[in-house]
Amino acid sequence: MNEKVLVINPGSTSTKLAIYEKDEVIVEKTIEHESKIIDQFKTIPDQKDFRKKTIISFLNDENIQVNDLTAIVGRGGLLRPIVGGTYRINEKMINDLEKESYGSHASNLGAILANEIAQENSLPAYIVDPVVVDEFNQLARISGLAGIEKRSVGHTLNQKAVAREVLEKKGKSYKEGKVIVVHLGGGISIGAHDQGEMVEMVNGLDGEGPYSPERTGSLPLIDFAEKIIDDSMTIDQVKKMIAGKGGLKSYLNETDVRIIQKNIEAGDSHAKLYLDGMIYQISRSIGSIAPVLKGEIDYIILTGGISYSDYLVSAIKEYTDWIAEIEVVPGEKEMEALYQGVKRVIDKKEMPKEYIEDNVQEEKYE
Incomplete structure (x- = not known):
């Protein structure tokens, strides 16, 4: 079976989109958004409908039907610290992103958009290795001043x-x-x-x-x-x-x-x-x-x-x-990396993780 996967990667004034199939990118496009349009929205979640129309137009222009997709993956946003992997988007994740519980960033829209389009078409939706991945042990968190801990934040x-x-x-x-x-x-x-x-x-x-x-x-x-x-x-x-x-x-x-x-x-x-x-x-x-x-x-x-x-x-x-x-x-290989994370799940090489109350890895210091 040929699996088509839609990849959504929102930036502050752009939306990167791609369709992958059989480990190859069929089409990839970066859609630039005028700052004056983006600035009209009070919060990042408020941009959802505007960005969604952009994605649907992209699919229509490329003659790709949503129901021909196997899955949708969005760039992971600012969530609670979690271990790395491919996560199935769920209600708890969407709630944290819409409320901006852990911060405001355009990448928060990745899961929100993937989830809405997927739900309307009975498709699975995922995020992969978001910026908040935390696999530190206790020693790595020590800063040198009580009350302040080092954070795992990076690319x-x-x-x-x-x-x-x-x-x-x-x-x-x-x-x-x-x-x-x-x-x-x-x-x-x-x-x-x-x-x-x-x-x-x-x-x-x-x-x-x-x-x-x-x-x-x-x-x-x-x-x-x-x-x-x-x-x-x-x-x-x-x-x-x-x-x-x-x-x-x-x-x-x-x-x-x-x-x-x-x-x-x-x-x-x-x-x-x-x-x-x-x-x-x-x-x-x-x-x-x-x-x-x-x-x-x-x-x-x-x-x-x-x-x-x-x-x-x-x-x-x-x-x-x-x-x-x-x-x-x-x-950088962000678009390909998002696809590969979903592909590992489709190929049953990796089980999707669930975003729950506490996904931080157990401490490993003995």
Whole structure:
């Protein structure tokens, strides 16, 4: 049987859509939405009907009937912390997303849209490896200050997808391998994957690890605390500075590494200093996460948009290839990863998980 799967991946001002069949993408399209239209909606869930019309129009334009689909998968949004896997969308999940119980983000619409279209056509609907995947043990959560815990937040969907891809090509399953995955984009996240679980994450969204094109990474705490007090910053302003106004944006007023590299080639030593600084900090963070796997590392995997840069990849290799062999999977595989998560369920290689009151993995510290 040829299974067609609709993939829905909402962004802040776009909706990425794709139809997959027999491990191949039949059609893929990114539909851009004007900001003035999106801004008319008070909340993200209010956008549901507008985005749904976009999806139905896409299907009609491609002459695809909804009842010809086998399943629908949406990008997972901000939910309670859960272990990785493919989740069947249920009422509890939709309730949390519609109420924005764990935060507001466009990705929350992924499950909401997939669920509504699926229910109208008696189809199963899923999400796969959302950003809130949490497979930490107790030691990984300790921050150094009572009352504050480290969070597992990063590019989980793409990290797990490229880890599976590389390991399978090398003759190992994801549940057998030990890899460090470095997602290099506007934000940078670095995960330690240990036999099917992402047991550690350098979380740039919360101000950990290296600086990136848009994020500060780790900062000298006393100096930053003084800046917050001196500038009378609100918590929202702090969050925007850490994840949005930091890193290369702060130093060079530029986030596009391709442009920065052209400036370096033209003799801009200032640009070279701060790009090399980012590479240095990325490499240092890779080294800092290696002990979590006790040095038993099959591969270091570089992925994300910036990993297209030969300059950056070559420099990271110089710093870190003594730790483990380095594999590069440029770009991101979110759409394919969403499909593959559903395909594993269809092929009965994986059982779908249920989103219930407590999906956080049992603590593993003894």
